Amino acid sequence: MSTNVILEMRNITKTFPGVKALSDVSFSVEEGEIHALCGENGAGKSTLMKVLSGVYPYGTYDGEIYYNGQLKKFGSIKDTEEEGIIIIHQELALIPMLSIAENIFLGNEVAKGGVINWAEATRRTTELLAKVGLKENPSTLITNIGVGKQQLVEIAKALSKKVKLLILDEPTASLNESDSNALLDLLLEFKKQGLTSIIISHKLNEISRVADKITVLRDGATVETLDCHAEKISEARIIQGMVGRELSDRFPKRVSKVGETIFEVRNWTAYHPIHSDRKISNGINLNVKRGEVVGIAGLMGAGRTEFAMSVFGRSYGQKISGEVLINGKPADVSTVERAIKSGLAYVTEDRKQLGLVLINNVMHNNTLANHKGISRNFVIDEYTERKAANEYRDRLRIRTPSIYQDVVNLSGGNQQKVVLAKWLFANPDVLILDEPTRGIDVGAKYEIYSIVNDLVAAGKAVIFISSEMPELLGTCDRIYVMNEGAIVAEMPVAEASQENIMGAIMRSGEKV
């Protein structure tokens, strides 16, 4: 073993009831490098990292972990943290109602005899925040800062624990481009100071940018490790390793056949649910035609989710005013039930909180929004239900041992597919997708775009909210640009470009 290999995982096998998540995986990381882990949804990336970080303790998996050349038998996260192995999970684990400082030192308090030294904690927090480049007061509550900043707090927390090997599971999945870039720059900066990191991401451009090595997993096994310094690794090359074939196009082709207007929102205004004088949607006018995919571009926090949710059964905000027309006639969308009846569906961006009943199985989640479709006189026909769930599982290639698996046990990307399946089964005329490809692998993204194409080909309409501009440019017919709760530009896709969209956002910002 060369001296600078900091971590070596040998022949790791991990099984869950009915699922072999990892089989005979070997993986090694050299000191001071950024090592990327790639693979499709459910390939076993998160599981491998949970094995490494002691979430699954020694004895619950087969194989060996060598850290700094020594065989380690980690019994818990505490053990790995003592060795400087810190993991930041796919789902952030900060406590919303505690302050930044409290979160950073949670479980690790600056205390003597159980009494916390707040002055010292605050001083150290300020230091740590400076290191990660976050300009926030240590006493600010987590709930009051955006996800991008929360991610930085997680990193500051890791730094506070004397991190030597930092593991980041999809850290940029819910960040916008500039926040992502800031985070990646930070990683590069830390690398210069000698920190080793492992990063999992489905954003291949980011990986190409920062990774020294890339290990590809497929179906719970290592496919290959690519050295980015030995050769130039293209995104296509990574994809090939991930899916085992070449994916020539990122976006499926579509011939658009746009018909008459099916859905229209007029003068939509809504206020923040707590701060009743703060407008979250400001006089929005928007329409979609049959057979059309309309994008809503904007930065994180532009108010797109809030707008969509306020339309969909007034699920967000207060003092809502405005009009919704479906097929030219005023429609009642004042409750979710009525919105669904009018033909709307909204696929949330927050799958865990708003999209899924995690402790229920795949089938029950799949049919939750359309009980009419599986029952008669309130009595569920289990065969109809089962058939539907199996159909969607196959169609969306949801990776699960069976439709009776609880959704909580699925990988992040596959959970996302279940949310989508739920709303497709509700058979809406107008589907609002809110960041539907977040945390989803390239292959699955392609499938989701294909489904969007199928829907509009069948005369339905899709509203596509996304922070990834290439995605909007690749799938939409028309794009609205939103900033600070208002539509600031509208353009056919032929005239749209990243520069155009950013320009529109900047100009609107100046005016205010």
Next chain:
Amino acid sequence: MNTPNEATQTAAPSLAVFLRQNMREYGILIALVVIMIFFQIITGGVLFRPVNLTNLVLQNSFVVIMALGMLLVIVAGHIDLSVGSIVAIIGAVAAVMMVNYKIDPWTTSLVCLILGGVIGAAQGYWIAYHHIPAFIVTLAGMLVFRGMTLWLLGGMNIGPFPAEFQKLSTGFLPDLVSLPELPLLGSLHSTSILLTLAIPALLVYLSWRSRKLNESHGIEVEPFAFFVTQNAVLVAVMVFLGYQLSTYKGFPNILVIMGVLIAFYTFVTTRTTIGRRIYALGGNEKATRLSGINTDRLSFYTFINMGVLAGFAGLIVAARLNSSTPKAGNGFELDVIAACFIGGASTTGGVGKITGAVVGAFIMGVLNNGMSIMGLGIDFQQMVKGLVLLAAVVFDLYNKQKS
């Protein structure tokens, strides 16, 4: 391309795997059996005597019936502490109506059930539509309705009731034909022995049919040996208990009502959209609401339902004691809630089964009954029941960690 769906094959799981997966459900059933056998031995065979079995049913019916409603409340993510006080106030109202105003038992019962529903609605309104924690609202209800009972009864017992009303909890099924004394079997209650044979037969037929149907749809079924054993044990136990009851006065009316209610609520929770929605609501309220389900109304309904069942229990208790007392139903909420948690319901909502709650209620009942026969005081009884509750929840935790 890989085939992520290969695990769909309908290969029957091995017995060991199957048992492990269903550990919780069988665990609790086995616990009940073990407890029963334990008391059977320690009481020198008194527990399974026909008279005592009959008593066991009579003493427990109201706990079982309230556990059905409580399970829905708990699965929906709430709790109801007021059920003991509802039992008391309904009993008091029934007494005042029948004894003081001479209103007939049928009208009285109907009014009382409706009143139970109204009480449930009054509490459910604050919980469901104003999102005040159920713990607080029903704690308030517990005090309010207990106080109202005291006031209504003026601190006294009111009774006795018309014979017709007492039949609710002391009556037995009519003996249709009087059977002659049989060799070995003794003299049997005809209707009851008929049901003793017919009901298990029906259950076996239904489960066999559903197994066949599942198989024909390619759905995984439990191992055949297991299916046979399970049904054989079930039939044996039911026939034994039914036979014991038949040698005495036959099936109590309340047993039949209880059976019908258990079947009804099992059906509602497992096969209907309403049941499905209650589980979803308890699992994640926000996601359920965003799926177009009126979660507030659903919570509201579970409390109305609880109120009606608690009202019904109030009638049974009054009929059983043949008088209404200010202390009626004292502490019942604890037995009922404990029954649900022993039966595997989760404190955070979304998890729990009717059958579990029923078995849980019987565990509590057998403990009460067995320890009373042994002559243990109420002090000991409470300690034991508390520890059993704790043990059941610890067992759950252990099970969850292992998987």
